[in-house]
Amino acid sequence: IAGITQAPTSQILAAGRRMTLRCTQDMRHNAMYWYRQDLGLGLRLIHYSNTAGTTGKGEVPDGYSVSRANTDDFPLTLASAVPSQTSVYFCASSADPMTDTQYFGPGTRLTVL
Amino acid sequence: GESVGLHLPTLSVQEGDNSIINCAYSNSASDYFIWYKQESGKGPQFIIDIRSNMDKRQGQRVTVLLNKTVKHLSLQIAATQPGDSAVYFCAENIRGGGSYIPTFGRGTSLIVHP
Numbered sequence: 001i002a003g004i005t006q007a008p009t010s011q012i013l014a015a016g017r018r019m020t021l022r023c024t025q026d027m028r029h030n031a032m033y034w035y036r037q038d039l040g041l042g043l044r045l046i047h048y049s050n051t052a053g054t055t056g057k058g059e060v061p062d063g064y065s066v067s068r069a070n071t072d073d074f075p076l077t078l079a080s081a082v083p084s085q086t087s088v089y090f091c092a093s094s095a096d097p098m099t100d101t102q103y104f105g106p107g108t109r110l111t112v113l
Numbered sequence: 114g115e116s117v118g119l120h121l122p123t124l125s126v127q128e129g130d131n132s133i134i135n136c137a138y139s140n141s142a143s144d145y146f147i148w149y150k151q152e153s154g155k156g157p158q159f160i161i162d163i164r165s166n167m168d169k170r171q172g173q174r175v176t177v178l179l180n181k182t183v184k185h186l187s188l189q190i191a192a193t194q195p196g197d198s199a200v201y202f203c204a205e206n207i208r209g210g211g212s213y214i215p216t217f218g219r220g221t222s223l224i225v226h227p
Binding site for chain 2: 004040041042043044045048058059090092097101102103104105106107
């Protein structure tokens with residue numbers, strides 16, 4: 001059982017390029033989340049999805065989009081990357097959005113030059 | 114201790130000592146709180162949670178205390194071990210949009226000396 005997997009592990013990207021960070025969970029959790037973690041700022045919620053087919057905005061959604069076509073996958077897309085999006089990105093999932101403990105993936109380290 | 118909004122503090126302890134990590138949360142409407150542990154290069158890992166209708170909850174070697182009057186949360190780790198060295202985050206959760214929207218503190222770095 002893998003839990004939550006993220007890809008790529010790390011990426012260096014030129015500004016202006018499009019990038020999709022992948023997240024897959026095999027726990028059949030209903031809810032999924034994307035966070036960014038910056039030194040000194042902690043984890044900040046970008047977008048979330050309570051169930052397949054629905055998404056919502058978190059604290060810092062600008063410049064990012066998500067989709068939730070099925071239960072397992074929750075990709076995060078940067079349409080046109082900017083240096084301020086340099087960060088470590090964590091995907092998380094929880095069985096029930098109303099309760100609940102979130103389980104985190106290993107993270108993707110993204111550098112935008 | 115830490116506060117949602119302050120720089121990352123550090124707590125250094127000797128192996129075998131008890132550790133107390135503090136967290137001040139900001140929103141009196143928060144009704145669910147979680148402590149996470151994050152080791153270097155890894156994602157956060159759930160430790161223990163507590164709901165606002167409780168003031169204390171115990172797990173294995175860990176205890177969380179909640180004081181809603183002063184909006185304060187603490188994590189107590191008994192007999193701290195070198196493997197406990199990590200950054201510890203508290204998260205306050207406010208129900209919104211049909212889900213809990215967490216706000217994370219910036220973390221406290223726990224260093225355990227053998």
